[in-house]
Amino acid sequence: MTDFLMRYAITPRYLTGPSKRRPRRPLDPGVRFVVVHDTGNPRSTAEQNVRYYERSRDEMSASAHLFVDDRQILECIPALTGAPEKAWHVLYNVPTDDRLFGFDANDAAIGVEYCFGDGIDADEAYRKYVWIVACICHRFALDPSRAVVGHFFLDPRRKTDPVTGLAQSRRTYEQLLRDIVTEHAACRQDVVSLPPAVIEMEGTVVATSRLNIRHGIPSRRAAVVQVVGRGSELAYVGLTREGEPVNGNPVWYRTAGADYFWSGGTSAVP
Numbered sequence: 509m510t511d512f513l514m515r516y517a518i519t520p521r522y523l524t525g526p527s528k529r530r531p532r533r534p535l536d537p538g539v540r541f542v543v544v545h546d547t548g549n550p551r552s553t554a555e556q557n558v559r560y561y562e563r564s565r566d567e568m569s570a571s572a573h574l575f576v577d578d579r580q581i582l583e584c585i586p587a588l589t590g591a592p593e594k595a596w597h598v599l600y601n602v603p604t605d606d607r608l609f610g611f612d613a614n615d616a617a618i619g620v621e622y623c624f625g626d627g628i629d630a631d632e633a634y635r636k637y638v639w640i641v642a643c644i645c646h647r648f649a650l651d652p653s654r655a656v657v658g659h660f661f662l663d664p665r666r667k668t669d670p671v672t673g674l675a676q677s678r679r680t681y682e683q684l685l686r687d688i689v690t691e692h693a694a695c696r697q698d699v700v701s702l703p704p705a706v707i708e709m710e711g712t713v714v715a716t717s718r719l720n721i722r723h724g725i726p727s728r729r730a731a732v733v734q735v736v737g738r739g740s741e742l743a744y745v746g747l748t749r750e751g752e753p754v755n756g757n758p759v760w761y762r763t764a765g766a767d768y769f770w771s772g773g774t775s776a777v778p
């Protein structure tokens with residue numbers, strides 16, 4: 509089983525619908541690709557964009573599913589937090605989306621908007637933007653190296669996004685596509701779905717650096733229940749070779765409280 513690392517929260521902030529911006533219609537063939545946009549409006553935050561959409565929801569048929577800035581990821585049309593619905597983010601009469609993906613973007617793609625400009629931490633907004641696109645690819649089983657396309661690529665006569673927004677953050681479209689593939693691989697992880705086999709053995713080791721004690725499962729995904737400093741002595745009552753490999757080492761110790769710490773952060777008591 510493969511799970512995806514949820515680095516950030518996705519906050520639903522659905523527009524009122526049916527309305528021009530949110531028709532409340534399903535993405536008929538399902539989610540087939542992702543269109544990356546920028547807002548084209550420097551200094552406007554995710555919050556401001558969604559509020560503007562809501563105020564003007566009956567004024568025009570233009571929308572996107574997600575807005576990302578340095579603070580948050582807002583979903584104003586259901587994509588990941590609810591059954592995916594249509595948004596209007598690419599003109600129907602452009603031909604490239606049909607040619608590449610077999611569908612119009614408005615019928616089969618999630619649209620993600622990057623917020624940029626003064627007052628928005630470009631690096632943090634970029635990290636969230638890369639992550640959310642990777643997350644969409646994972647959720648809908650899309651190949652991140654093929655299923656992501658820029659708005660400018662679909663509508664080159666009218667649009668330059670997200671190239672222009674990314675440029676203000678000192679990044680290129682090509683870099684974005686590469687970073688999405690890397691993030692997708694980094695966030696996908698095999699989940700230990702069965703309890704690991706634990707060999708009962710008692711002993712004590714010493715932490716060789718700051719070490720996290722993880723709740724209930726031998727994995728960095730588990731909550732940290734305690735952090736111990738370098739040199740701390742740690743008693744264990746068992747070990748497993750079926751934990752999450754860290755630097756290639758899957759051996760974790762189990763505590764009397766049935767929590768775990770990674771063996772690679774320890775050494776024998778001198």
Ligand SMILES: [Zn+2]
Pocket residue numbers: 544545546597659667669
């Ligand atoms: Zn766009």
